[in-house]
Amino acid sequence: MLISSHAVSVDEKGRVNIPARFREHLYSKFGEQLVLLDMDGCIFAYPLEEWRRRFSDKFSQLPTYRDDVRRYVRSMYGRATECVLDRQGRLLLPSRLRDSAQIEKDAVIIGLENKFEIWSSENWKKQLSETSDVFEEDGKDTFIELEF
Secondary structure: OEEEEEEEEEOOOOEEEOOHHHHHHHHHHOOOEEEEEEEOOEEEEEEHHHHHHHHHHHHOOOOOOOHHHHHHHHHHHHHOEEEEOOOOOEEEOOHHHHHHOOOOOEEEEEEEEOOEEEEEHHHHHHHHHHHHHHHHHHHHHOOOOOOO
16 A cells, blocks of 8 residues: 655656655556656656546546537546656656646655655645645534544
């Protein structure tokens, strides 16, 4: 399972080192192929199998005679990029995605079970602050109830 957060550096070619535990999980369960998508101010990284389960399989069942459906599917596929982890466990982040997520030198990789997100360090700090504010203001009415 992909959980936890890891601070990483982006090298001059736009690559990040994927944490060893994440790589082990990806290789053993999904392989090395990923689909990257810019969304919510970060880069979502889906193992190819997970992308297919969450999106491709569902998109194929949508009514493509509808203009709004075609625009949505076009947007998702148009923004997505397939990539492969290299032998050193690095992931090349295309410049278009880095720019969209405002990732320059320092980034944070956040594990979310079967996918992970890559944030600029600055935007991740803002996200944490905003999330904390939501919980303090709205409390348990905002989300499902969790027991800690």
